[in-house]
Amino acid sequence: MNCNKCKTKAVIGLPRHNAAFCKTCFNTFVHEQVARAIKGERMFGRDHRILVAVSGGKDSLALWDILLKLGYKADALYVDLGIPGYSAKSREKVQRFADTVARTHEATLLIHKVEEEEGAGIRELANLIHRPTCSTCGTIKRYQFNRTAVEQHYDVMATGHNLDDEASRLLGNVLHWQEDYLDKQGPSLPASIEGFAKKVKPLYRLSEREVAAYSVLNRIDYIVDECPMAKGSKMLLYKEVLNRLETESPGTKQAFYCGFLEKQASALRQGSGQAQPAPTSMAEKDRATLHPCATCGQPTTAEICSYCKMMAKAKAGSTR
């Protein structure tokens, strides 16, 4: 198999694009896809300060690498969840990338330790509040990333969600008709009210396999092990199902997710002259429903945000 562009030996075939690329042309392809996502979704500009959420996995480290190589000002935040045997390994990968690659671009790595601020590791916290570990982890990470981005005056927060992440999440939400969550499926979520950082997903045009290949080809040392807490999650099952469909019919994931984004955008554009009222934008909804948490001041729909409620419950559980 030869590269479609330069005709030298290819290192990866991309059936959904009916193409194959050598290392150099594949890197160009990846950079172009990310640049197209940033421009098309108006994610950020050259002068903006970006905070990348890094975990030590292929997606977040590849994202940090790509943004730095494209010339953006990107720092990163790592949240150390205190998972025995896993967090130390993933933190080491992030630190090594920061020391060897990010430092040459004058980028900084910030670290938040859950055990130091929240008083216990993620597994212990989940047990104390009787919630699944993945859901507890999600609440802590979202809270800490948003808080750091706002407090340290970053213009935008970037996560390494790829096409597979977004398509599997969409599948889960559609299968259970979780319509309320569909609004937040876009690759660029605005800073709708004060206290909310803008959130973007610059890798949404790239499949999980393409991001992994980029990491391998560019010698990015990432953690290959799966998070031990994620074993058996429904998202992994949805990804597997979508990959089966993709194998039989290349382009399925892209058609599913990008088709959804197009329909969502056209629904927002139309509507005013229709019999039905125009759908309300997410920013408008946020402004109508969110207000500062009584405890920490971060935006929430309730009086106290889910993070503060969780911490109060954990504190009560630990003193029993």
Next chain:
Amino acid sequence: MADSCLRRSRLQSGSAQAYHRRMKVHLSHPERHVEVKGPKRVKDLLRDLNLLVEAHLVIRGDELVTEDELLRDEDYVEIRPVISGGSADEESRVRGSRGAVETSYRSLLPRTSHLVPRTNFLP
């Protein structure tokens, strides 16, 4: 044909050790090693192990290889899964999802046989 030619050339070289040599394949989730008789194309190796091309990268030595590449007995091959993650967060809560609770989905177990029909992918 190619297989018998390769075998003959090895016998001619007089190396009995080379005759019994098989390519070493490193798999993850869970981590394990298997030995496979070559020569074999990447796509055939993945199919024999019942693994999807879309969910894996094949690395020979330290180089990424395409599905049509021929792997030989002397090769050390890593089949690296690309799927990661699995958090059930607030913005995509799945009814019935239990996060860390281990389930018995066949799709999540290591595949070593061809007995599972490829089209029957639902648990």
